Amino acid sequence: MNSSNDLGAPIGHSSLGRELDLFGSDPLIGAGLPYWLPAGAAIRSSVEDYVRGLEHRAGYSRVYSPVLAKRGLFEISGHLEHYREDMFAPIPDGEAELILRPSLCPGHALIYRSRSRSHRDLPLRLAELGPMFRHEPSGVLLGLSRVRSPQLNDAHIFARPDQVAAEVDAVLDLIERAYRDLGISGHRYRLSLRGESDKYVDDAAMWDRGEQALAAVLDRRGLEYESASGEGAFYGPKIDVQIVDPAGRESTLSTVQLDYFQPRRFDLAYLDAEQHRKQPVMIHRSIVGSMERLVAHLIDIHQGAFPAWLAPVQVVVMPIGDDQLPAAGALLDRLLDADLRAEIAGPDRGSLGARIRSHRRVPYLAVIGGREAADGLVSLRSRGSGEHEPLPVAVAVDRVVHTVRSRARMSPASG
Template identity: 60%
Template sequence: MHDHRRLGRELDLFDTDPLMGAGLPYWLPDGAVVRHTLEEYVREAERAAGYRHVYSPVLGKRELYEISGHWDHYCDDMFPPMELGSEQVVMRPSLCPHHALIYRSRSHSYRELPLRLAELGGMYRSELSGVLGGLTRVRAIQLNDAHIFCTLDQAVGEARAALELIGRAHADLGIRAARYRLSLPGEGGKYVADPELWRRATALLRQVLAEAGVDHEEAEGEAAFYGPKIDVQIADPAGRESTLSTVQIDFHQPERFDLHYIGADGARHRPVMVHRSIIGSVERAVAHLIEEHGGAFPAWLAPVQLVVLPVADAQFADAEALCREAVARGLRAEVAGPERGSLGARIRAARLVPYQAVIGGREAESGEAAVRLRDGRRPGSLPVGDLLDRVAAGVAARGTVLWD
């Protein structure tokens, strides 16, 4: 059983310090590589799916969250406001109010819709110290978030496309969903009091799930305060569930922010706001990937993708040359020379690296390298150029297959 808190520290991916505070981990160089690669993957997947990226501030005036409804329904999970002259500013608990303002800042025609805005942005939640742990529950969150502003007729198709995008990303990352959940409101004042809003949004999400052919369960008391959502649940090695990816249909915030577009009839119409997150928070996604793969990340995500192992000092120059060529091709590679111990010890130390290239006297003379894979296979010796072609192709495929 893999615990990301222990393994993440053993692999020098992340750590914490009391002076930074609980729930505020920092990323070490190898962990930063994983995070950056994951973020770039998400941005590229979103770009290819028609999203446009924005940046928005991590602070907002208290009035912003009063309009969005966060202040009435979510303030217990927000950090206290800070006095700034005659105003109060708040560290944002979510990105959706900012994206609503970005949409509102320009006029829109029905011809522009759907408008898909995405951001990998920071948000902050005042989690109690007793529930904090590793990367799964933190106070500073980097969220993969997006909001689609569309017509009512487009809402189901956009939500279904978001669900399909989530499925493709999970396949590339080697993530297995524990189950799909339709999260509905419960009793009490936590939720917006608008039965018609809930009925309409829930009916649309049920249609999305039906058209996608996704088996799911329904759970009361798990909705966002402003609307129902589809939650993609994951489970840790102990069987504890958490939510990773989400799709939501929201009628509440377009109303609160008075969002509109000009229809074909020349009149003003209210857009629907579809919220979606492919991988949820980067922190929780990396925590799950550490546990799912035991630190043996898919090759495209691994901190080091290729390690070059000269058998003796005489092959060190050849190993360095191979490493330089690999880096020039965009691979993350390093040399593990004899100064790090015996060849067997170095191979064991690099057990989580997807590809190992061993260069002995015979390989150096022939311009080849003996290939070893993380899964124990040994494809044999290959010319250096052919080896790098195969490794680069495996990484570029962005899947979980090392060698086919």
């Protein structure tokens, strides 16, 4: 059964993540700044590789932008005027000031305007996985789900106005595809609208245009959603995908946002078919949100028994006795050569039954006894299965590789 506390309820990601050595923290680093341990880094790396592939096939180009910039950049973007309370204090740099970016969008706006653009160049989709810095109050920080330096799966699409609906549709398709592959369900959609405070750009016509455009996409897709005033970004409305943790806390994981404000502030332009200068629309989007919040949610929903493609260790090789150690080592080499994450749990770690129980969350256990070693076989047990199936080594390796590459669902941990 899934990991749970004494009452049978799921264990929260903060406790389970530390129990499984996925991440940690240290007062010398500071609150809200967790570090990733090898097992957690393996999960994160798998997600990053997956997202890069998904974005590549969807026509995104990858970029990198600096985490620091001069104060003037964030004056133009509007962050200092509308978002200052969530930003870290400026860093003196001679007569100038440098600021840790609270978002990646200003840097991507500069990349867009670094050369002239034609209507034929659009939509231009720029993706980056990079850190941003939010001065979150210490009272709201929690494990991986609320941190001060999230690593964001971010992208900005620069589109003609007539392309906006199709691009938003395509982003929602990517989100739904990623959620299926990651095993995420139970999420809901929210249309996040303008508020009344001076946090929001004061341009009613701009807000009307953006809110109507996003609502039209949601309605056309037949998605149920709630509208929430005061939840939009300071520059425009957004569609947020909401998740809930085991304690009932709701947060935003994925988002797609319309921005007519920053293109105007940065004087972004493209030439239309008649060579007239026009302003693009900037679509901010994140398919899976920050790596921290996503992995926190994956810990919550899988309770440490991750799908094979995400699991920190995908196969544990278990020789029954010392005589089978050479065969176990040869199998480990085959698994590593197949780019699988594998290790050996030898007889020095206890009885076979004890080793199986202690690795119940691992997707595959490969048991090698005397008969298997002599015949070139391995007894392959998938998580949740009560039996080992003797297979030729090559067949067993291919089976695991297929499960990983296909991102197939597996049974939860048992025992």
